[in-house]
Amino acid sequence: MTATGRPAPADRPRTPRPPAPARPPQGGLLLVDKPAGRTSHDVVGRVRWLLGTRRVGHAGTLDPMATGLLLVAVDRATRLLGHLALTDKQYLATVRLGRATDTDDADGTVLPPDDPAAVAAALRVVTDAQLTAGTAALTGALLQVPSSVSAIKVAGRRAYDRVRAGETVELAARPVTVHRFQIVAPPRRLTLPAAGVSATGGTEPVEVIDLDVVVDCTTGTYVRALARDLGRALGVGGHLTALRRTRVGPFTLDGAASVFDPAVPGPDDPDVADGSLGRALVASMLTPEQVARTTFPVRVLTAHEAAGLRHGRPVTPTGRAGTVAALLPTTPDGSSPTRGSGTAQAGEQLIALLADSDGAARSVLGWAAG
Known part of the structure; x- marks a missing residue:
């Protein structure tokens, strides 16, 4: 107890962390609508707390007075942030x-x-x-x-x-x-x-x-x-x-999530306490494949090319300037995944990000394991 009668920091009850939702192993990208009065780091901290992971990062800082779109990457998808064309x-x-x-x-x-x-x-x-x-x-x-x-x-x-x-x-x-x-x-x-x-x-x-x-x-x-x-x-x-x-870049506020409930601005929000807000965030994540299709030109690979890239071998040049996403179809029709599943869907798999160099397309970010 302090001299003012308030509980000392060690005496104050800790807010229990909500149950961590199951997350896709490849992580994903959240489109967050930042409220006024919060820093971009506040948003990152909130997502870490809600999802139970320290591996969270953001692209493009917003001032505290500003509101709107903040891109937040979770888990392995943080590796994509430095490659996204968000100019x-x-x-x-x-x-x-x-x-x-x-x-x-x-x-x-x-x-x-x-x-x-x-x-x-x-x-x-x-x-x-x-x-x-x-x-x-x-x-x-x-x-x-x-x-x-x-x-x-x-x-x-x-x-x-x-x-x-x-x-x-x-x-x-x-x-x-x-x-x-x-x-x-x-x-x-x-x-x-x-x-x-x-x-x-x-x-x-x-x-x-x-x-x-x-x-x-x-x-x-x-x-x-x-x-x-x-x-x-x-x-x-x-x-x-x-x-x-x-x-x-190509991302808009359409469907952006709120991680702070303005009506109940704290951990006592029942959606926070029972973990449902965290689960909703996971469900709204863009998969790495969706991020790649939204951000980069796409090179559709053969199984042979994908195997080579997984082991560090180049493929024939893309003929494009800048970064190209290399995707492998995983269903006969090669259909693209839809947003909102929170998991990598059947349809295609991100193998790597490519750039042409010395007469070949080489991996600048290897994604799929060998």
Whole structure:
């Protein structure tokens, strides 16, 4: 017992781990809809706890304020993460013009403008055409300066750790491609309290414009940096107030699972206690074969080719650039598996991931045992 009367950590009852569901030996890929306020690592920890395995990893970190699609690999399927072609992503976001923050998003501290009256005047006269032109100017191949409060490492330390320690961090611009930065709803003109904005600390209202946008971009693009740069270009400041990832490579939110029940946010949820949530996650897993078919071009193997690849021998070249999935049909009709079984189905088996080299297709990831 502590001095405050609360149980000491050693005295607190431990939440019993739910019964671990049976998992396919090859593992699988979960499409998870991350809620706001949770880190990507929180999601990984939750999946580990629900499924009773430490072998869980994710691709593509989401900030705590962001929601949406997070790819989570379980057990042996974690080996696939480094090979997945996930360079293109899509987001729905809300940009607030008229206020800047030190993190370029809603989690940061509002930065007072040098001239609040000039910002207010600029917002009152900006037109929809100017807003559209501003977003169009931030599309294509760009050199983008990432937000200083980011996970990028500077001399071995995360940029956000250096900023929190009081350091001034200036990150170098890096090449990104924004395929689409488009306003998808009429701009909303709002009036907000001025706390933290007015240079005089007054209480006069502050005008802002909220823009709902869709962004299609490459990996490494900071959507909050787009909000910041749009605000700067218009001379009014800007930051991101909402962000939802809707697509990663070929994967979408369609059928994505929730691992946190917002109505019962804890282990007392009966679906957690009896293991049914864990079983539902396993049932929703994409098998390695499904992941391969969704992500890569496919090379259908003969039994002889599959046997050779299992023993490290190359096969004839695929004639394709990049990675190709090598699949072996295991039924006469070679039918493809359907999503949702949680197990490798009769129909085909992933043998390896291939890449052409020196006149042959060679394994870059051996999957099936010899």
